[in-house]
Amino acid sequence: MEFYDVIKTRRSVRRFLKRPVPDDVLNRVLEAARIAPSGGDRQPWRFVVVKDQQKKAKIASACYSQDFVAEAPVVLVCCAIKCSSGYEPWHDEAGRRDTVIAIDHLILAARNEGLGTCWVGAVHDKQVKKIVNVPAKVDVVMVVPVGYPASKSAFRQAQGRKPLKEICFYEEYGQKM
Numbered sequence: 001m002e003f004y005d006v007i008k009t010r011r012s013v014r015r016f017l018k019r020p021v022p023d024d025v026l027n028r029v030l031e032a033a034r035i036a037p038s039g040g041d042r043q044p045w046r047f048v049v050v051k052d053q054q055k056k057a058k059i060a061s062a063c064y065s066q067d068f069v070a071e072a073p074v075v076l077v078c079c080a081i082k083c084s085s086g087y088e089p090w091h092d093e094a095g096r097r098d099t100v101i102a103i104d105h106l107i108l109a110a111r112n113e114g115l116g117t118c119w120v121g122a123v124h125d126k127q128v129k130k131i132v133n134v135p136a137k138v139d140v141v142m143v144v145p146v147g148y149p150a151s152k153s154a155f156r157q158a159q160g161r162k163p164l165k166e167i168c169f170y171e172e173y174g175q176k177m
C-alpha cells in the first residue's frame with residue numbers, strides 16, 4: 001500500500017473475523033516493531049503473542065471487560081522493560097515511550113497487511129501481568145488485538161480530527177501562520 005494511505009485508513013477495529021492470522025504475516029508485523037527506533041537504541045519492548053482462547057478471555061476481562069479483545073485471533077501484550085534515559089534519570093518513562101513507538105510501527109504494518117488492530121490502553125496492568133507471567137521489572141504498556149476486520153468498511157478515512165491550524169504553531173507556542 002501507499003504509505004499515506006496506510007496512515008489515513010488505519011482505524012480502530014473492534015470486530016474481527018475468526019480467520020487466523022498466518023504466521024508469516026504476523027512475523028512481518030512484529031518485525032516492523034523490532035526495527036523501531038529507541039532512545040540509546042535500548043530496544044526495551046517485549047511482545048507476548050497470545051492465541052489461547054482462555055488467556056485472551058482473561059486479558060479482555062483485565063481490560064475492564066472490553067470483550068472484543070478476546071474476539072481477535074491474536075492478542076499482543078506489549079511490554080516495556082522499566083528504564084530511564086541517561087539524560088532524564090529522574091523519571092522512568094523512557095521504556096514506555098520507546099515501546100509506544102514500536103507499537104505504532106506494528107499497528108501501521110498490520111494495516112498494510114489488511115489486518116485490523118486497536119490500541120487498548122485501559123488495562124489493569126497487574127492482572128494482565130499475572131495472566132501472561134510478566135516479571136516485576138517489566139511494565140505492561142498496551143494490549144493490541146489483531147485480526148481481519150469483520151466489516152468491509154473498517155478501513156474508512158478518519159473523521160473529526162482537529163485541523164492543522166489548531167494544532168500547529170510557528171516559532172512560538174500559540175502563534176499561528
Ligand SMILES: Cc1cc2nc3c(=O)[nH]c(=O)nc-3n(C[C@H](O)[C@H](O)[C@H](O)COP(=O)(O)O)c2cc1C
Pocket residue numbers: 010011012013014066118119120121122123158
Ligand atoms: C493510547 C491509546 C489508548 C486507547 N485505549 C483504548 C481502549 O482501551 N479501548 C478502545 O476501545 N479504544 C482505545 N483506543 C482507541 C481510541 O479510542 C481511538 O484511537 C480514537 O478514538 C481514534 O479512532 P481511530 O483509532 O479509529 O482513528 C486507544 C487509543 C490510544 C492511542
